Amino acid sequence: MKVIEKGRPLWLVMLxxxxxxxxxxxxxQFGANILPVETNGVVLGSLIDFMIMLPLFVMLIMRKxxxxxxxxxAALGCILARxxxxxxxxxxxxxxxxxxxxxxxxxxxxxxxxxMTFIRYIPKIMAFVKSSSIPTVxxxxxxxxxxxxxxPIIQILCSxxxxxxxxxxxxxxxxxxxxxxxxxxxxxxxxxxxxxxxxLETLGFHWWLHEKSMILSIVLLIINIxxxxxxxxxxxxxxxxxxxxxxxxxxxxxxxxxxxxxxFADIDYVCEDRAELEKKVSKDTLAFIARExxxxxxxxxxxxxxxxxxxxxxxxxxxxxxxxxxxDQPSELKAVIERGMAHI
Numbered sequence: 350m351k352v353i354e355k356g357r358p359l360w361l362v363m364l365x366x367x368x369x370x371x372x373x374x375x376x377x378q379f380g381a382n383i384l385p386v387e388t389n390g391v392v393l394g395s396l397i398d399f400m401i402m403l404p405l406f407v408m409l410i411m412r413k414x415x416x417x418x419x420x421x422x423a424a425l426g427c428i429l430a431r432x433x434x435x436x437x438x439x440x441x442x443x444x445x446x447x448x449x450x451x452x453x454x455x456x457x458x459x460x461x462x463x464x465m466t467f468i469r470y471i472p473k474i475m476a477f478v479k480s481s482s483i484p485t486v487x488x489x490x491x492x493x494x495x496x497x498x499x500x501p502i503i504q505i506l507c508s509x510x511x512x513x514x515x516x517x518x519x520x521x522x523x524x525x526x527x528x529x530x531x532x533x534x535x536x537x538x539x540x541x542x543x544x545x546x547x548x549l550e551t552l553g554f555h556w557w558l559h560e561k562s563m564i565l566s567i568v569l570l571i572i573n574i575x576x577x578x579x580x581x582x583x584x585x586x587x588x589x590x591x592x593x594x595x596x597x598x599x600x601x602x603x604x605x606x607x608x609x610x611x612x613f614a615d616i617d618y619v620c621e622d623r624a625e626l627e628k629k630v631s632k633d634t635l636a637f638i639a640r641e642x643x644x645x646x647x648x649x650x651x652x653x654x655x656x657x658x659x660x661x662x663x664x665x666x667x668x669x670x671x672x673x674x675x676x677d678q679p680s681e682l683k684a685v686i687e688r689g690m691a692h693i
């Protein structure tokens with residue numbers, strides 16, 4: 350598992366190469382020039398890419414191995430093959446792609462039923478969020494767990510809805526009082542710079558790429574638009590969700606990317622030793638440090654008695670034994686933690 354985790358960037362690169370190479374092969378003039386007259390072998394290789402290698406790379410990246418995931422991604426690969434490979438070349442293997450298409454239809458039908466269940470409970474979910482005293486990034490997902498069956502598709506859908514809510518509809522909201530993570534950093538300026546860079550890159554590079562490959566240019570345009578919405582939503586989520594403290598726990602989040610409920614009873618001790626804080630953040634540490642132009646150092650690290658669950662983007666969960674925090678009111682936060690631990 351450690352080898353797989355270390356190789357995660359490699360699997361992502363391999364996945365991108367798989368998609369780009371097949372796109373270039375069938376959808377560019379360069380590919381048309383290198384394709385042999387007899388294309389059956391090349392098409393078979395592409396089908397192996399889409400139906401076997403694509404699911405493998407996706408599961409290696411997700412670090413989640415299951416038959417359901419393999420079938421779903423393989424079926425999606427069949428659809429990609431039908432869209433990408435010219436029908437004349439694909440004709441000898443069309444039966445294989447139809448099997449994948451039918452499997453994808455069955456999976457999508459099941460997921461649509463789950464989504465319909467989710468839509469039916471939206472009024473109750475919204476009422477739960479409004480009545481909850483904890484931050485929206487927590488209460489929204491608590492409501493989902495309460496009313497809808499936990500499912501990866503539902504988790505992804507909820508994460509997307511939350512992103513668009515913060516990106517489009519939360520700008521007039523006033524940030525509540527609390528311990529913040531971003532005000533004394535260059536986080537806002539950093540995010541604005543990224544958004545400007547994406548917009549400029551979209552305006553310039555997209556039109557150049559459109560002349561070379563319309564499909565790639567459209568895909569890139571969609572990714573860039575999504576990225577702008579994501580960064581806007583993430584920035585607003587950071588602004589509107591300071592650390593929330595209750596009698597027995599604190600709820601801490603860093604935008605849409607990570608969040609955790611930390612019970613004071615689970616904290617072993619608080620480390621403020623400078624030598625320890627200057628060390629590289631380990632993989633078992635969940636870091637709540639706002640992104641900025643220079644890499645920030647934590648002001649404290651909470652060592653947990655037992656690993657706690659940290660929730661990442663799209664609902665993925667991971668166990669962490671340490672929590673690194675950099676905030677705007679470190680003395681106040683330390684006092685809150687000490688007071689909470691003393692009352693346990």
